[in-house]
Amino acid sequence: MADTASSSRYQLLGLYDSPFTRRVAITMTHYGIAFEHLSLSVFREMDAMRPLNPLFKVPMLTLADGEKLYESAYQLDYLDELAADRGLTPLTPRSGPLRRQVLQATALALVATEKAVAIAYEGQRPSELQWPDWRSRLRGQMRQALAMLEQQLAASGGAGGGFLVGERLTQADISTVVGIAFVRYVLPHEWPAGDYPTLEALAARLEASDAFIAVPINE
Ligand SMILES: N[C@@H](CCC(=O)N[C@@H](CS)C(=O)NCC(=O)O)C(=O)O
Numbered sequence: 077m078a079d080t081a082s083s084s085r086y087q088l089l090g091l092y093d094s095p096f097t098r099r100v101a102i103t104m105t106h107y108g109i110a111f112e113h114l115s116l117s118v119f120r121e122m123d124a125m126r127p128l129n130p131l132f133k134v135p136m137l138t139l140a141d142g143e144k145l146y147e148s149a150y151q152l153d154y155l156d157e158l159a160a161d162r163g164l165t166p167l168t169p170r171s172g173p174l175r176r177q178v179l180q181a182t183a184l185a186l187v188a189t190e191k192a193v194a195i196a197y198e199g200q201r202p203s204e205l206q207w208p209d210w211r212s213r214l215r216g217q218m219r220q221a222l223a224m225l226e227q228q229l230a231a232s233g234g235a236g237g238g239f240l241v242g243e244r245l246t247q248a249d250i251s252t253v254v255g256i257a258f259v260r261y262v263l264p265h266e267w268p269a270g271d272y273p274t275l276e277a278l279a280a281r282l283e284a285s286d287a288f289i290a291v292p293i294n295e
Pocket of ligand 1: 093094095096118132133134135146147148149193
């Protein structure tokens with residue numbers, strides 16, 4: 077892939093309270109790829125978003141030549157390839173057993189995150205149309221995924237400063253921590269404080285790092 081990043085302008089569309097948008101922004105910051113953040117809400121600013129992205133789904137990453145990339149996983153795949161071309165270590169290894177392990181831990185993070193987002197949407201329905209059993213199911217799935225991540229992180233030395241897979245930061249860590257941040261910010265009553273101490277320690281460590289600080293959840 078041609079490395080045009082240094083001379084180009086990337087645009088990332090979406091608020092950072094979207095965990096999917098935030099993980100892409102943190103990844104770009106981690107790689108040192110400059111971008112313009114188009115901070116528009118898919119719900120409150122539809123008129124402004126329509127000409128940019130009539131799908132009203134974020135994140136959307138626009139490349140220097142105007143090509144638009146949808147779906148955060150594919151945006152991350154593009155960024156990892158760019159990073160590898162630049163001699164950086166990709167946050168998801170490009171091949172081998174470590175790639176599979178990082179993708180699987182990231183999949184758990186996405187289950188937790190997607191179920192949390194679904195709980196938030198359920199809460200926006202008129203109260204007479206809300207379905208408590210469905211919310212309970214979503215909550216159970218979210219907590220199951222978090223418990224599996226907690227177990228994996230504890231087993232890999234997370235309490236002592238380790239990461240979910242191997243000995244360095246990967247996309248699994250970033251996706252997990254942005255999911256946790258989303259729950260705490262948008263659904264604070266849904267975060268079972270103290271149940272996942274190793275995940276909480278990882279979140280505290282990463283949220284204090286430069287790449288996370290540069291991408292605040294309220295922007
Ligand atoms: N799998 C998608 C999920 C993106 C997603 O669900 N984004 C939400 C914001 S958190 C959104 O755009 N919601 C508005 C909608 O889907 O109508 C990705 O990773 O890019």
